[in-house]
Each structure stands twice: as structure tokens, then as C-alpha cells.
Amino acid sequence: MIREATPGDVPVLLAMIGELAAYERAAEAARATESQLKEALFGPQPAAFALIAEADDAPVGFALWFRNFSTWTGTHGVYLEDLYVRPEARGGGHGKALLAALAEICVDRGYERFEWSVLDWNEPAIGFYRSIGARPMDEWTVFRLTGEALHNLAGASCVNGG
Structure with missing residues (x-):
């Protein structure tokens, strides 16, 4: 069964985010708190x-x-x-059902694109995504600014007197 998350799901979502971060070899990078996740998902202006x-x-x-x-x-x-699907539930169709539900949201709302990123080494996920008809966007490279580089660029802004 697939359903929309509720505020009561925040603790289990945060736990699964931690499990995903550990699987992706980046447990230390998962720093979100319950209050941040609750605000992002269920605040007055949901961001996700x-x-x-x-x-x-x-x-x-x-x-x-x-x-x-x-x-x-x-x-x-x-x-x-x-x-993310917990290891003991993998192979049960839950990942495909989640993706199908998101594809349905796209179609129902007239959205033309459904996109995501996957780590290059995650061959099981890549194989799964290819099996449902998804194709890599090999001509695109993801860029990210964080930490000091992000703050340095923000300091160069001319917006709001920066």
C-alpha cells in the first residue's frame, strides 16, 4: 500500500533517511532533525x-x-x-509502487518530467530504474555548492546590499 505521509510519520521517515544515508556510505551527512523534516513536509509552505x-x-x-x-x-x-525500501522488504514491489504513484502524480497534474539522481556505484538501483524505462541523462553533470564555497559566493552577491 502507498499513502501520503502524515506528521506522525516524521520519526519513521527520519529513521529511514538515516538507513538510506548508511547504505549510501554517508551516515554522517544525514543531519536533518525531526523538527526540520516536519516543517519541510507539513509547515505552512511545504517544501517537499x-x-x-x-x-x-x-x-x-x-x-x-x-x-x-x-x-x-x-x-x-x-x-x-x-x-528507499528497507532491506527486508526489497523485491516486494514497494519501490516500483512508490515510483508508479509519483508517475501518476505527474500525469494527473500535467507535469512533463520525473527526475532523480543515483550514485554511479549503485548498480542494483540503476538496473531497476532501467527496467522501468528510465534512462540516464549522461550529457548532464550535477554541480553542488556547499560550505565555504556557498558562503563565499553569497558574499559576492549584489542583492539586498550584499
Whole structure:
């Protein structure tokens, strides 16, 4: 069963985010708190949304996503930030069901794109994504600013007297 997350799901979402971070060899990078996640998902202006996969009335996976926008198509899209299914539930169709639910959101809302990133070494995930018809965007490279580089660039801003 796939359902929308509720505020009561925040602790289990945070636990699964920690499990995902450990799987991705970056446990120390998962620093979000329950209050941050609750505000992002259920605050007055939600920045993200989550779906929960359940088996036997217990959460076994989640998909956390947000809307993006394409200037080329003039439409929103879905960006899947995290997809995770607990190891004991893998192979049960939960990941595919979560992706299908997000694809349905795209189609129902007229969104033209459904995108996500995957680590290069995560061959099981890459194989799964290819099996459902997803294709890598090999001509694109993801860039990220964090830490000191982010603050340095912000300091060069001319907006608001910067």
C-alpha cells in the first residue's frame, strides 16, 4: 500500500533517511532533525512531500519529492530526492509502487518530467530504474555548492546590499 505521509510519520521517515544515508556510505551527512523534516513536509509552505510504502500496516519504504520547473516546457515536474525500501522488504514491489504513484502524480497534474539522481556505484538501483524505462541523462553533470564555497559566493552577491 502507498499513502501520503502524515506528521506522525516524521520519526519513521527520519529513521529511514538515516538507513538510506548508511547504505549510501554517508551516515554522517544525514543531519536533518525531526523538527526540520516536519516543517519541510507539513509547515505552512511545504517544501517537499513524502509517500510511505506499507506492508502489514508497517512502513517499509518512502519516497520524498518536491516540484521543480522547466522553463523549456513551461510545466512543473517531480524531482525525487530520496527513494528507499528497507532491506527486508526489497523485491516486494514497494519501490516500483512508490515510483508508479509519483508517475501518476505527474500525469494527473500535467507535469512533463520525473527526475532523480543515483550514485554511479549503485548498480542494483540503476538496473531497476532501467527496467522501468528510465534512462540516464549522461550529457548532464550535477554541480553542488556547499560550505565555504556557498558562503563565499553569497558574499559576492549584489542583492539586498550584499
